[in-house]
Amino acid sequence: MAAVGGEAGSGAAGRGAALRRWGVRLVPALVSVALGVLALGPVLGPGFALRYDMVFVPDPPLSAASLGGGSGFARAVPSDAVVAALATVLPADAVQAIALLSVFVVGGTGAARLVPGGGWAPRSAAAVLYVWNPFVAERLLLGQWAMLLGYAGLPWVLAAVVRLGRARGVPRLVVALIPAAVGGFSSVVLSALVAGPAAVVRRGAGRLRALGWTVCALVLVSLPWLIPSLSSGARTDPAAVELFAARADGPFGAAGSLLVLGGVWNAQAVPEWYGVPVFAACRVVLAVAAVAGWVWLARGGVRSAPVFWPGLSVAAALGLGVALLGTVEPGRELLRALIGWWPGFGPLRDGQLFVAPLALLQAAGLGGAVAWVLRSVRRGAGGTAHGGAGAPGEPLSSSKAESGTAPPFGSSGVWTALRLGGGRASGAAVATGAVAVAVLLLAPVALLPGLAWGAAGRLAPVDYPSEWRAVRNLVDGDPRPGALVSLPWSAYRGLDWGGGGRTVVVLDPAVKSFDRRVVWNDDLRVAVGGRVRTVDGEDPLARAVAPAVAGGWPLRADPSAARRLGAAGVRYVLVDRAAARAALGADGPGTPGASPGTSSDASGGAGGGTGGAAGDADKNTFFISRGDAQVVHKGARFVLLRLPDDHVQARVERLSGLEVTGWFVTVVAILWSMVVSGSNLVPVRPVRSTGMGTWKENRK
Amino acid sequence: MIKILAASVIGAALAGGLTFGITTWSTNASADAEPVNESLYNYGDR
Numbered sequence: 001m002a003a004v005g006g007e008a009g010s011g012a013a014g015r016g017a018a019l020r021r022w023g024v025r026l027v028p029a030l031v032s033v034a035l036g037v038l039a040l041g042p043v044l045g046p047g048f049a050l051r052y053d054m055v056f057v058p059d060p061p062l063s064a065a066s067l068g069g070g071s072g073f074a075r076a077v078p079s080d081a082v083v084a085a086l087a088t089v090l091p092a093d094a095v096q097a098i099a100l101l102s103v104f105v106v107g108g109t110g111a112a113r114l115v116p117g118g119g120w121a122p123r124s125a126a127a128v129l130y131v132w133n134p135f136v137a138e139r140l141l142l143g144q145w146a147m148l149l150g151y152a153g154l155p156w157v158l159a160a161v162v163r164l165g166r167a168r169g170v171p172r173l174v175v176a177l178i179p180a181a182v183g184g185f186s187s188v189v190l191s192a193l194v195a196g197p198a199a200v201v202r203r204g205a206g207r208l209r210a211l212g213w214t215v216c217a218l219v220l221v222s223l224p225w226l227i228p229s230l231s232s233g234a235r236t237d238p239a240a241v242e243l244f245a246a247r248a249d250g251p252f253g254a255a256g257s258l259l260v261l262g263g264v265w266n267a268q269a270v271p272e273w274y275g276v277p278v279f280a281a282c283r284v285v286l287a288v289a290a291v292a293g294w295v296w297l298a299r300g301g302v303r304s305a306p307v308f309w310p311g312l313s314v315a316a317a318l319g320l321g322v323a324l325l326g327t328v329e330p331g332r333e334l335l336r337a338l339i340g341w342w343p344g345f346g347p348l349r350d351g352q353l354f355v356a357p358l359a360l361l362q363a364a365g366l367g368g369a370v371a372w373v374l375r376s377v378r379r380g381a382g383g384t385a386h387g388g389a390g391a392p393g394e395p396l397s398s399s400k401a402e403s404g405t406a407p408p409f410g411s412s413g414v415w416t417a418l419r420l421g422g423g424r425a426s427g428a429a430v431a432t433g434a435v436a437v438a439v440l441l442l443a444p445v446a447l448l449p450g451l452a453w454g455a456a457g458r459l460a461p462v463d464y465p466s467e468w469r470a471v472r473n474l475v476d477g478d479p480r481p482g483a484l485v486s487l488p489w490s491a492y493r494g495l496d497w498g499g500g501g502r503t504v505v506v507l508d509p510a511v512k513s514f515d516r517r518v519v520w521n522d523d524l525r526v527a528v529g530g531r532v533r534t535v536d537g538e539d540p541l542a543r544a545v546a547p548a549v550a551g552g553w554p555l556r557a558d559p560s561a562a563r564r565l566g567a568a569g570v571r572y573v574l575v576d577r578a579a580a581r582a583a584l585g586a587d588g589p590g591t592p593g594a595s596p597g598t599s600s601d602a603s604g605g606a607g608g609g610t611g612g613a614a615g616d617a618d619k620n621t622f623f624i625s626r627g628d629a630q631v632v633h634k635g636a637r638f639v640l641l642r643l644p645d646d647h648v649q650a651r652v653e654r655l656s657g658l659e660v661t662g663w664f665v666t667v668v669a670i671l672w673s674m675v676v677s678g679s680n681l682v683p684v685r686p687v688r689s690t691g692m693g694t695w696k697e698n699r700k
Numbered sequence: 701m702i703k704i705l706a707a708s709v710i711g712a713a714l715a716g717g718l719t720f721g722i723t724t725w726s727t728n729a730s731a732d733a734e735p736v737n738e739s740l741y742n743y744g745d746r
Contacts, residue, residue, distance in 0.1 A: 052743070142744075247746055266744030492741035505741045527745040579740075 027120040032108025041453035047461025054143030061515035068228035072539030077225040079146035110155030115367030117302040126367035134262035141269040150187020153179030171673035181221035198311030223662030236346035237536040238336040245326025246351035271450030294365030319354035326351040377433030482571025482650035483517040486510040562628030566647030
């Protein structure tokens, strides 16, 4: 009987251990999903959430332009192409919802597995902070979903880099880089910032080899945007350094803003209630606690120091340094010089972007802080540490501290802490510990309520008007080649498609809507102290077209406009009438030229200014004689003009052989890596190693 | 494990409900608060 009882007992214990292991994996994942749903809210429903750079369109075209075939820097490659490919099997708004939710799920689960100890509470704390912080909120409000995909992949990349040198290490790194590969340029830059230091400062031999493989993997996943960008002739305006530098978005200055992972350059991308002093002060406390937790982890607080701690520490320090560069004049001078020397340094201008590794560090550190609280409670209660052993996903711990400090409540987490009493802990200690853990778990959300439910309503889905689809069908139904120019000659539009009198500023959706090249003004207007400053765009074709669409002021017919546009390869001119009327009404005399076909010789008009500053108005006027263009659509919102064949010297946009090769190599390499690695992301259950101070594969 | 899941569900529901309630109320209270530049739209304001 005793034997039977013992077997039954061991069976129950085994089942309990298995459940705990699943809990340790599952809870952070569920937390990540829940936070994603909470943050996105209505965005997950039907319709398209449009805001600044986030533009999803119905049935996006998989065109040569979306694959990198146009001129200018390939910032939207390959993210636009991936979206278009997925939209062939899913509704485009569902693709957007999946992409945004992926940021939370991939990021949260990845951050969770970096926390040593195996407890679900510390891991969940890491997941919470990594996906719910000012960086995520502000970048989401800036519409940079593709960059956020790369951000979500950072913990996976870090984990994969420290595994290099093991079997299938390289293919697993390539797989871990998939989110960055989809995200494109900025995502890969962030991944490089994390992966580079992690490879260089890793323990043991093979640093150079690891760095070499890391560079190769980064280049491999970058080919779709790297090749067209290198041959694009794109330029970067050094003047942007001052405009896009990190800024103080709270009461503690630029450095304080960056410390709490805020500091985005755009004041319109700051979440609601962000500036409430109590929240701001508490965010600083939280950041300090997270960094302290990181230090504790790095000193082997949980059984052993994470093997990635030197690399992540260096990456976070480097990133913070880059972000701080733009906040002081000598740093800005340096950045301007670098960008002037080589446009490839352009990404350095957006300083806040580079606090992403610090976010990962703080996330893991908050997990460490929770683990510390749990252990302190237990020790204070006089119990003995236990837990840790056999925890799934036992993270990237170095083996040198194998016999170091006792583990905290590793695999059992908070509930064990509460139960740890087991008659030993005092009620006060348990209660204090539980409250402290709960506070740390919920603090990131509570201190940033402006991210919840579509960023407090700022991300709200809208439907494209039927007229939009009609215009697109007209253009896409024309087999003749030739680009489309989108007017007014300004990159951003104020759309009120959601009704309710709310206008959302968003990149002109025309840019991503047509299966032919769209020429748009990629100059960036930024208001500073009530004055609008302009950052020169990067697209050479846009620069060539600009003189033809920027006539004089006041409006006057330009008989050469159609011919000049046609010579630049343009066949269609799309005019957003609402935007044109608004611009002309604000800056000019009435609406001449804004109602194509209705005036004696005006076929299209678009104008603009700076909200009353007539000085810039002459840059945004367009006037074309009716005889030089055919009005193929005229509706309440849009006018579509088609230039005659004899004007149009169309160029067929095609990918070069090199670009096709780049795509082929990247796609094949990723598919091969997925097959070889045996998973769609790097394995979740590494086994501790006794060699090289790292860990070994659990799969052979 | 059941306790863990129960605690998680209850906690998530409370946090979510509270946050949703607050944000809904506040969003409704400031529906027209988002600043928009008048005619041409900037990439942003520093």
